[in-house]
Amino acid sequence: MPVLLGGGSWVVFHSHMRMYRSPKYFFSFNSVHIKDKDSCESLHNANAMSTITERTPDGRTGDASLQDGHMSLSSGVPPLCYRGAEEHRRADRQGSVAWMKRLEESSNLHSNSESIAATMTSKSTFLKVILLGDGGVGKSSLMNRYVTNKFNSHLFHTIGVEFLNKELEVDGHHIVLQIWDTAGQERFRSLRTPFYRGSDCCLLTFSIEDGQSFRNLAHWKKEFTYYADLKDPDSFPFVVVGNKLDVAERQVSGEEARRWCRENGGHPYFETSAKDATNVASAFEEAIRRILALDDRDDDLIHTNTVNLERKTRPDSTCC
Numbered sequence: 166m167p168v169l170l171g172g173g174s175w176v177v178f179h180s181h182m183r184m185y186r187s188p189k190y191f192f193s194f195n196s197v198h199i200k201d202k203d204s205c206e207s208l209h210n211a212n213a214m215s216t217i218t219e220r221t222p223d224g225r226t227g228d229a230s231l232q233d234g235h236m237s238l239s240s241g242v243p244p245l246c247y248r249g250a251e252e253h254r255r256a257d258r259q260g261s262v263a264w265m266k267r268l269e270e271s272s273n274l275h276s277n278s279e280s281i282a283a284t285m286t287s288k289s290t291f292l293k294v295i296l297l298g299d300g301g302v303g304k305s306s307l308m309n310r311y312v313t314n315k316f317n318s319h320l321f322h323t324i325g326v327e328f329l330n331k332e333l334e335v336d337g338h339h340i341v342l343q344i345w346d347t348a349g350q351e352r353f354r355s356l357r358t359p360f361y362r363g364s365d366c367c368l369l370t371f372s373i374e375d376g377q378s379f380r381n382l383a384h385w386k387k388e389f390t391y392y393a394d395l396k397d398p399d400s401f402p403f404v405v406v407g408n409k410l411d412v413a414e415r416q417v418s419g420e421e422a423r424r425w426c427r428e429n430g431g432h433p434y435f436e437t438s439a440k441d442a443t444n445v446a447s448a449f450e451e452a453i454r455r456i457l458a459l460d461d462r463d464d465d466l467i468h469t470n471t472v473n474l475e476r477k478t479r480p481d482s483t484c485c
């Protein structure tokens with residue numbers, strides 16, 4: 166059963182969810198929803214209450230805990246579950262524990278988690294992509310446009326992280342894409358960084374009408390590389406997205422952005438408009454293709470590096 170804990174300016178919400186990333190991982194743990202109206206301080210209070218259980222493919226289990234805003238998992242498996250974006254935003258607007266209680270009673274938490282699990286077959290590939298970039302560049306709008314095909318011109322700032330799932334077929338693969346939208350504002354840094362780990366691709370996002378958001382791309386890449394604990398940052402798939410293409414006053418030229426991508430790892434670059442849907446699907450699909458290409462390469466490496474341990478009979482052997 167979901168448990169509701171909370172009061173004052175904060176609420177911690179637990180629910181049980183089950184996720185798969187076939188064939189690599191198996192997860193079973195509680196999701197934690199942290200809503201913080203004014204500051205991040207209350208997260209410390211949440212430490213004692215947050216318990217997460219994880220299970221790895223070999224059946225090991227471990228505990229996870231929140232410490233100073235960082236979620237740590239004993240076997241290093243990244244946390245993947247979080248509440249859906251729309252409830253999160255509505256909770257922000259209404260901001261009441263009573264509302265959360267109603268949500269719990271009429272909750273789709275179980276049906277939601279069950280439906281995710283139900284749609285995952287052994288042939289599904291679960292991919293996690295994460296959107297990073299300055300506050301206001303349009304990360305939530307890109308996610309919402311891609312998943313729900315809707316645009317809201319009066320969005321609230323994201324607090325912490327949110328995710329939405331989208332199922333699709335790409336090049337014959339059944340994909341369950343989990344898109345994580347993070348808070349771009351600096352004050353939410355400690356709420357977003359624990360969720361970087363386990364990402365398969367990172368969309369570095371800026372707004373073409375905001376030069377500073379473009380100049381901050383290097384900062385976002387660095388922050389992601391550090392907190393995601395990337396073993397091989399040079400081969401990790403980043404996709405760069407210049408959003409708000411529909412806006413007339415542009416501060417960042419396409420050539421400037423492409424040059425940055427060339428000089429900083431050869432990342433693909435897309436100019437998008439979440440408002441009129443230009444190129445949004447192309448950017449996410451490129452992310453998926455980059456991940457799948459990397460997985461294919463890994464598979465090839467595994468095959469070509471296989472050592473045959475079968476004992477060969479050597480006719481000329483003189484060994485006793």
Ligand SMILES: Nc1nc2c(ncn2[C@@H]2O[C@H](COP(=O)(O)OP(=O)(O)OP(=O)(O)O)[C@@H](O)[C@H]2O)c(=O)[nH]1
Pocket residue numbers: 298299300301302303304305306307317318319320321322323324347348349350408409410411412437438439440441
């Ligand atoms: N014109 C235009 N406005 C956009 C576009 N994308 C987002 N916006 C608007 O820009 C504002 C910020 O958008 P969000 O999607 O909340 O930005 P965000 O990057 O998620 O911001 P944080 O949650 O603070 O990190 C909202 O008012 C959106 O309606 C776009 O493509 N074109």
